[in-house]
Amino acid sequence: xxxxxxxxxxxxxxxxxxxxxxxxxxxxxxxxxxxxxxxxxxxxxxxxxxxxxxxxxxxxxxxxxxxxxxxxxxxxxxxxxxxxxxxxxxxxxxxxxxxxxxxxxxxxxxxxxxxxxxxxxxxxxxxxxxxxxxxxxxxxxxxxxxxxxxxxxxxxxxxxxxxxxxxxxxxxxxxxxxxxxxxxxxxxxxxxxxxxxxxxxxxxxxxxxxxxxxxxxxxxxxxxxxxxxxxxxxxxx
Numbered sequence: 001x002x003x004x005x006x007x008x009x010x011x012x013x014x015x016x017x018x019x020x021x022x023x024x025x026x027x028x029x030x031x032x033x034x035x036x037x038x039x040x041x042x043x044x045x046x047x048x049x050x051x052x053x054x055x056x057x058x059x060x061x062x063x064x065x066x067x068x069x070x071x072x073x074x075x076x077x078x079x080x081x082x083x084x085x086x087x088x089x090x091x092x093x094x095x096x097x098x099x100x101x102x103x104x105x106x107x108x109x110x111x112x113x114x115x116x117x118x119x120x121x122x123x124x125x126x127x128x129x130x131x132x133x134x135x136x137x138x139x140x141x142x143x144x145x146x147x148x149x150x151x152x153x154x155x156x157x158x159x160x161x162x163x164x165x166x167x168x169x170x171x172x173x174x175x176x177x178x179x180x181x182x183x184x185x186x187x188x189x190x191x192x193x194x195x196x197x198x199x200x201x202x203x204x205x206x207x208x209x210x211x212x213x214x215x216x217x218x219x220x221x222x223x224x225x226x227x228x229x230x231x232x233x234x235x236x237x
Contacts, residue, residue, distance in 0.1 A: 039236040040200055041188045045181030046229050047173040050212055053161035053222040056136035058128040059100075062146075063154045065118035069104075072120045076102070079151045083126050086146055090139045092128055100125030123154060133161065133222045161222045163209055169226060174204060177230040185234045197235030205229040 060083055064075035080099075087097055103123040107116075130136060136159050147153060182196075189196040205228055212223040 043184040045177040047177035055162040058159040061125045181232040194236040202232040
């Protein structure tokens with residue numbers, strides 16, 4: 001390393017500043033790099049905000065099986081009527097319900113030559129897509145009604161919940177994270193007997209949407225949390 005860039009000292013430390021802003025919290029931490037003629041502090045600011053999913057997607061997949069294709073198809077058609085009637089009673093308009101493709105498997109074909117059981121297996125999917133998240137939660141609890149009517153459910157994993165209004169909270173959260181970073185940098189400057197100077201460089205991390213309680217995937221619960229981290233380097237004087 002050249003003489004004019006000889007490192008004269010390194011001061012390192014950590015700070016956590018935690019406080020509530022609206023529905024979120026922020027923290028800051030960083031490390032001071034002291035080089036000859038160029039002292040800076042690198043800090044990170046975290047902003048979090050609790051949000052409610054505003055879109056729910058509920059797939060309902062059901063199957064029928066048997067030896068005669070026409071009979072199995074008739075059972076699927078009958079179950080489809082039951083499912084549509086169930087969703088209508090739940091209060092969904094026709095525009096919120098879409099019909100997926102019909103899947104047909106012949107277990108006697110070459111692909112399934114070693115399969116046992118009924119020859120034909122048909123599967124149909126109906127998808128509910130709505131902004132009425134609370135209604136979807138109620139529908140999920142009522143799915144046993146379909147089972148009691150003879151509908152054979154398959155691979156039911158529940159609805160997917162989506163928060164679509166990230167742009168509405170983005171500006172305030174970036175400001176919150178930046179304020180958290182500056183608070184940490186100010187404390188570091190005081191600890192180093194220096195004055196905080198202007199921003200030398202800054203980067204914004206990606207926004208994350210997480211489960212509010214941290215117990216599963218965000219998409220499995222309407223109660224979610226948005227998080228973003230900013231990284232800022234300040235000049236020290």
